[in-house]
Amino acid sequence: MMTQALQVVILVLVALGATLVVMVRGRVRQVVALSAYGIGLAVLFFTMQAPDVTLSELVVGAVALPLILLLTIARVRWRR
Amino acid sequence: MTPGQRRVIFLVAMAGLAAFVIWGITGLPGFGRYPGPYGPAILKVAEGQTNATGIVSAVNFEYRGIDTVGEEFILFTAVVGMTVVLRKLRGERQRPAIEEARERAQPAGGTGVRAAALAFTGPAALIGWWLATHAQTNPSGGFQGGVVLATAFLLVYLGGEFLTFRRLSPVDITDAAEAIGAGGFAAVGVTAIAAGLPYMDNYLPLGKVPGAVSSAGTIALISFLVGIGVAAAFVQIAGELLEQTMLVREGGG
Numbered sequence: 017m018m019t020q021a022l023q024v025v026i027l028v029l030v031a032l033g034a035t036l037v038v039m040v041r042g043r044v045r046q047v048v049a050l051s052a053y054g055i056g057l058a059v060l061f062f063t064m065q066a067p068d069v070t071l072s073e074l075v076v077g078a079v080a081l082p083l084i085l086l087l088t089i090a091r092v093r094w095r096r
Numbered sequence: 097m098t099p100g101q102r103r104v105i106f107l108v109a110m111a112g113l114a115a116f117v118i119w120g121i122t123g124l125p126g127f128g129r130y131p132g133p134y135g136p137a138i139l140k141v142a143e144g145q146t147n148a149t150g151i152v153s154a155v156n157f158e159y160r161g162i163d164t165v166g167e168e169f170i171l172f173t174a175v176v177g178m179t180v181v182l183r184k185l186r187g188e189r190q191r192p193a194i195e196e197a198r199e200r201a202q203p204a205g206g207t208g209v210r211a212a213a214l215a216f217t218g219p220a221a222l223i224g225w226w227l228a229t230h231a232q233t234n235p236s237g238g239f240q241g242g243v244v245l246a247t248a249f250l251l252v253y254l255g256g257e258f259l260t261f262r263r264l265s266p267v268d269i270t271d272a273a274e275a276i277g278a279g280g281f282a283a284v285g286v287t288a289i290a291a292g293l294p295y296m297d298n299y300l301p302l303g304k305v306p307g308a309v310s311s312a313g314t315i316a317l318i319s320f321l322v323g324i325g326v327a328a329a330f331v332q333i334a335g336e337l338l339e340q341t342m343l344v345r346e347g348g349g
Binding site for chain 1: 127235236240244333338
């Protein structure tokens with residue numbers, strides 16, 4: 017029961033996070049929102065009893081992908 | 097076409113898509129009620145056959161090991177492709193990092209960022225190593241461990257500077273580590289063939305206690321190799337991008 021309530025809360029948060037990623041303007045802010053969304057997904061997977069997928073989502077969705085995007089944005093911005 | 101017409105087409109298409117998605121979701125089996133025979137069968141035999149208690153790793157690195165070799169080489173190829181695309185082009189010049197650094201103001205990250213990065217470097221390295229070496233005992237694995245290990249290097253960049261990052265992870269070493277990771281994985285499988293066993297067969301001693309760190313034979317070895325390979329791959333991706341950002345400029349000789 018407790019777990020189900022948690023799952024519903026996280027699902028709502030994930031839906032909000034996904035909307036936020038689309039709505040936010042500004043590239044860097046969007047990347048930060050994407051990273052937060054990744055953390056939300058990781059928590060969702062954890063409540064669904066998939067700790068291994070949680071780890072993958074955490075490292076890829078919340079760290080690796082935003083990092084690569086940030087570096088690319090920095091590169092484009094510094095072009096001269 | 098007017099925006100109004102476009103909106104009508106969009107809404108009709110969305111309604112159709114939504115109908116299909118809802119239809120599909122209502123047809124799904126209930127959560128946790130996997131209908132196939134494969135999952136229960138694996139759960140029943142995996143621990144006895146491999147002495148691994150991290151069943152996901154047992155599936156990834158043994159039962160479906162050949163699939164994971166492919167994935168490892170997808171990452172390998174992606175990094176090679178990235179290196180080729182991002183290398184210094186004709187018409188671009190690369191300045192020595194030390195020269196570039198002299199002209200630049202102090203990085204914006206203050207003492208707080210540096211202290212936080214420094215404080216997390218050790219734990220990140222430890223957790224990454226632990227994840228990569230404990231795939232056989234719990235739900236961790238070489239892939240996750242490798243990426244966490246790579247973040248330790250990136251924290252050094254965040255807390256220090258690019259020069260330190262590069263000194264810690266010279267291209268020669270990350271190249272070699274990645275080759276050892278990906279090549280080693282494939283070699284573990286080929287060694288089985290050389291010994292007259294099926295590809296990716298578990299030929300190392302499985303240990304006596306299920307779930308011990310020393311158990312599960314090639315599963316533990318492969319996870320470790322994947323960890324090394326993935327860590328090197330991510331350090332290399334970040335390194336290439338950082339180098340592009342900081343050192344490569346257009347024009348000039």
